[in-house]
Amino acid sequence: xxxxxxxxxxxxxxxxxxxxxxxxxxxxxxxxxxxxxxxxxxxxxxxxxxxxxxxxxxxxxxxxxxxxxxxxxxxxxxxxxxxxxxxxxxxxxxxxxxxxxxxxxxxxxxxxxxxxxxxxxxxxxxxxxxxxxxxxxxxxxxxxxxxxxxxxxxxxxxxxxxxxxxxxxxxxxxxxxxxxxxxxxxxxxxxxxxxxxxxxxxxxxxxxxxxxxxxxxxxxxxxxxxxxxxxxxxxxxxxxxxxxxxxxxxxxxxxxxxxxxxxxxxxxxxxxxxxxxxxxxxxxxxxxxxxxxxxxxxxxxxxxxxxxxxxxxxxxxxxxxxxxxxxxxxxxxxxxxxxxxxxxxxxxxxxxxxxxxxxxxxxxxxxxxx
Amino acid sequence: xxxxxxxxxxxxxxxxxxxxxxxxxxxxxxxxxxxxxxxxxxxxxxxxxxxxxxxxxxxxxxxxxxxxxxxxxxxxxxxxxxxxxxxxxxxxxxxxxxxxxxxxxxxxxxxxxxxxxxxxxxxxxxxxxxxxxxxxxxxxxxxxxxxxxxxxxxxxxxxxxxxxxxxxxxxxxxxxxxxxxxxxxxxxxxxxxxxxxxxxxxxxxxxxxxxxxxxxxxxxxxxxxxxxxxxxxxxxxxxxxxxxxxxxxxxxxxxxxxxxxxxxxxxxxxxxxxxxxxxxxxxxxxxxxxxxxxxxxxxxxxxxxxxxxxxxxxxxxxxxxxxxxxxxxxxxxxxxxxxxxxxxxxxxxxxxxxxxxxxxxxxxxxxxxx
Numbered sequence: 001x002x003x004x005x006x007x008x009x010x011x012x013x014x015x016x017x018x019x020x021x022x023x024x025x026x027x028x029x030x031x032x033x034x035x036x037x038x039x040x041x042x043x044x045x046x047x048x049x050x051x052x053x054x055x056x057x058x059x060x061x062x063x064x065x066x067x068x069x070x071x072x073x074x075x076x077x078x079x080x081x082x083x084x085x086x087x088x089x090x091x092x093x094x095x096x097x098x099x100x101x102x103x104x105x106x107x108x109x110x111x112x113x114x115x116x117x118x119x120x121x122x123x124x125x126x127x128x129x130x131x132x133x134x135x136x137x138x139x140x141x142x143x144x145x146x147x148x149x150x151x152x153x154x155x156x157x158x159x160x161x162x163x164x165x166x167x168x169x170x171x172x173x174x175x176x177x178x179x180x181x182x183x184x185x186x187x188x189x190x191x192x193x194x195x196x197x198x199x200x201x202x203x204x205x206x207x208x209x210x211x212x213x214x215x216x217x218x219x220x221x222x223x224x225x226x227x228x229x230x231x232x233x234x235x236x237x238x239x240x241x242x243x244x245x246x247x248x249x250x251x252x253x254x255x256x257x258x259x260x261x262x263x264x265x266x267x268x269x270x271x272x273x274x275x276x277x278x279x280x281x282x283x284x285x286x287x288x289x290x291x292x293x294x295x296x297x298x299x300x301x302x303x304x305x306x307x308x309x310x311x312x313x314x315x316x317x318x319x320x321x322x323x324x325x326x327x328x329x330x331x332x333x334x335x336x337x338x339x340x341x342x343x344x345x346x347x348x349x350x351x352x353x354x355x356x357x358x359x360x361x362x363x364x365x366x367x368x369x370x
Numbered sequence: 371x372x373x374x375x376x377x378x379x380x381x382x383x384x385x386x387x388x389x390x391x392x393x394x395x396x397x398x399x400x401x402x403x404x405x406x407x408x409x410x411x412x413x414x415x416x417x418x419x420x421x422x423x424x425x426x427x428x429x430x431x432x433x434x435x436x437x438x439x440x441x442x443x444x445x446x447x448x449x450x451x452x453x454x455x456x457x458x459x460x461x462x463x464x465x466x467x468x469x470x471x472x473x474x475x476x477x478x479x480x481x482x483x484x485x486x487x488x489x490x491x492x493x494x495x496x497x498x499x500x501x502x503x504x505x506x507x508x509x510x511x512x513x514x515x516x517x518x519x520x521x522x523x524x525x526x527x528x529x530x531x532x533x534x535x536x537x538x539x540x541x542x543x544x545x546x547x548x549x550x551x552x553x554x555x556x557x558x559x560x561x562x563x564x565x566x567x568x569x570x571x572x573x574x575x576x577x578x579x580x581x582x583x584x585x586x587x588x589x590x591x592x593x594x595x596x597x598x599x600x601x602x603x604x605x606x607x608x609x610x611x612x613x614x615x616x617x618x619x620x621x622x623x624x625x626x627x628x629x630x631x632x633x634x635x636x637x638x639x640x641x642x643x644x645x646x647x648x649x650x651x652x653x654x655x656x657x658x659x660x661x662x663x664x665x666x667x668x669x670x671x672x673x674x675x676x677x678x679x680x681x682x683x684x685x686x687x688x689x690x691x692x693x694x695x696x697x698x699x700x701x702x703x704x705x706x707x708x709x710x711x712x713x714x715x716x717x718x719x720x721x722x723x724x725x726x727x728x729x730x731x732x733x734x735x736x737x738x739x740x
Binding site: 001002003005006007008009010011012013014015016017018019020028030031032036037040041045055077080081084085086088089090093094096097100101103104105109110185186187188189191192195196198199200201202204205206208209211212213214215216217218219220221354355356357358359360361362363364365366367368369370 | 373375387406556557724729737
């Protein structure tokens with residue numbers, strides 16, 4: 001049998017959740033183009049689409065919003081656990097620990113029926129938003145910000161993160177970023193969640209594994225690496241010089257290319273680029289405009305030098321920076337958004353399960369005697 | 371492309387660590403037959419073989435033992451975190467949370483070099499043993515038992531679990547069980563660890579994901595299910611009646627069959643069966659003898675009725691029961707033993723990495739408009 005490192009090109013699951021149609025340049029989410037959804041709907045609609053299986057009507061949308069906000073208070077012991085961890089611990093590692101602990105406070109943790117998994121999924125999503133929004137507050141010794149029942153789920157998350165009210169333009173930009181991060185077929189973290197769920201282990205275990213996966217710099221960690229690179233560059237001219245220096249040193253430039261999209265533009269990157277433009281135009285802030293120009297310069301240099309296009313992380317990073325979000329939260333926010341998709345995959349895996357158990361090609365010695 | 375549910379028969383990794391030679395009926399671990407190792411060596415030797423890459427000589431063996439015992443004290447905040455979790459939380463879910471938290475106390479957490487991964491692996495293994503041995507003490511409100519520097523790593527773990535000194539026969543039986551649980555090619559939990567590590571995420575994240583996987587009743591959770599079935603049966607006659615009743619009701623009988631071994635006997639099961647016999651003979655205890663006879667009866671009934679052979683979990687369960695180990699610790703002990711193999715796989719994955727990113731077959735609708 002042929003061995004494909006990283007299972008590249010191997011079909012590992014049947015799914016009705018999403019599909020990257022590379023030829024059609026479309027990210028299909030339950031039949032819809034994700035970019036259409038991002039233009040016409042909100043994150044909470046996409047949550048309904050992913051977890052319920054269909055776009056919510058007005059009544060269901062209000063119910064989802066209400067239950068997400070009502071369920072977003074986090075049990076006190078979770079804060080105690082986060083406080084017991086060293087403040088220097090990577091934010092994703094603290095999030096991983098908190099998501100694991102959350103399972104202990106869900107009375108349906110070991111009920112794997114689709115209905116229970118959906119209920120648990122919404123409860124987990126509600127609380128993950130609050131935890132993510134408070135990772136830096138806890139690490140810096142502040143009391144956790146509480147969700148406000150007068151605000152929506154997405155507005156709450158952004159306001160808890162920054163500690164101040166968010167403008168409608170800011171909420172819309174943040175909401176769009178959550179939509180485009182919500183689901184993406186079978187990336188490493190989603191695959192991890194399905195592999196874990198296939199032992200009939202529980203939803204929280206699958207989510208915990210996904211946090212661990214998403215931390216990696218080859219996966220979710222890329223959005224933070226992009227922002228650090230942009231800050232190091234400092235100016236549009238600095239961006240060109242920095243990329244050329246890194247290319248000369250054969251260093252990897254984060255935020256470009258994607259195994260599945262190959263040499264095409266990630267359509268989510270284009271949407272985040274437009275979102276960044278709208279956001280900095282709305283604020284009229286010269287500093288914001290600088291990041292947009294710097295991003296465009298980097299994009300042009302990489303297309304010219306390597307024929308590579310930006311991926312989602314490349315433009316999500318400056319959007320989050322302009323929104324005033326601490327860099328260490330970029331990957332945790334990616335996870336919070338993706339929780340909706342992960343829940344859908346665990347529901348599907350548990351409902352039509354076959355345990356993942358591949359084989360190896362053994363390259364070691366044989367016949368040794370102890 | 372052909373879709374194989376559960377990646378059955380697909381080669382997902384090249385490895386020099388281990389291989390299930392089904393035709394040769396041999397579990398190969400770095401060139402040795404695992405059963406030979408179990409007969410002639412100890413768990414700490416196998417730890418050296420897995421993590422260092424070769425069987426330790428006398429000096430290295432002493433050094434490994436010393437460092438495992440010296441490193442087995444657990445940071446105080448880990449106990450605080452375990453105390454903050456509900457005592458009713460599944461022992462594997464509490465272990466998952468503690469292993470995740472441990473990453474915060476390792477200064478080399480984000481160094482993925484083989485040397486750093488090996489050092490972290492030994493530190494993690496040392497502490498996991500102590501955590502596992504105390505999950506029930508913490509849940510029942512007792513102070514954690516401390517490792518005793520005058521005892522070996524394996525003896526310490528058993529004595530902490532039961533709260534009393536262990537006889538040489540008991541230590542040997544427990545040590546053998548750890549050896550046969552230490553490594554087994556690419557089961558779901560090891561695959562999970564490699565998938566997570568392939569994003570260049572850290573060792574503790576990979577181990578945390580493996581705990582989540584191993585909890586599942588289709589994987590590590592099986593050893594606990596076996597013991598509950600044996601206790602429900604109560605007597606050898608009861609075992610035959612219970613299995614026949616379950617088969618008539620088309621219920622799954624845990625502890626039999628294995629995807630890779632198919633219709634052959636798991637060689638580890640035979641070793642655990644012999645270990646159980648030796649253990650109950652040494653103690654001269656009639657109750658112990660009963661579990662051995664009950665196990666044999668169940669084995670004969672399943673061979674006669676279904677042509678299925680016991681797997682490792684089937685005989686490990688009564689060994690642990692006779693050793694006085696609480697049932698909720700059986701799967702955590704499996705994880706503690708397997709930590710050695712998991713560390714070896716993370717070292718190997720990080721050293722020759724390609725991110726796991728398979729594809730899907732999409733079965734949902736297309737062309738919907740929001």
